[in-house]
Amino acid sequence: MSITEKSYQNEKVLGLLGKIYQEEMAGVTRYLHYSFMIMGHNRIPIQKWFRANATESMDHATIIGEKITSLGGHPPMVAATTTESNNHSVQQLLEESLTMEQVAVDLYKELVTVAEDCKDIALEELARQFVKDEIEHADEVRKMMRQPDTP
Secondary structure (H helix, E strand, O other): OOHHHHHHHHHHHHHHHHHHHHHHHHHHHHHHHHHHHOOOOOHHHHHHHHHHHHHHHHHHHHHHHHHHHHOOOOOOOOOOOOOOOOOOOHHHHHHHHHHHHHHHHHHHHHHHHHHHHHOOHHHHHHHHHHHHHHHHHHHHHHHHHOOOOOO
């Protein structure tokens, strides 16, 4: 592999890691906001669940930020754009969460492919772990959205 190919691959990896970092930081904002907006008799467990997701997004952003700097990059200072429906029903917030989890799954799957192309086994394994984490989150959200008597 030539130096030109290697620097192109590094730019591609850094660009994707930057997008992932921005999405994870947007997740911190989104999940924290959701935790504030929960009202009603189920507030406490749902609020805790959203706050735990905000913390996990921060943890992922930290790992990704460290990876960016280890590759010679600079983590972006701006989070991805966060839209708000202003509908704060638990169902709506879960639907928005599921959409966000799918975006994360897609980005981390793309990172797996890019890491494979670069033959960066450590990055590939990290990306695979995050794919697993995000798929598990999406599965959990789907369960929360399902009615108790539905298979």
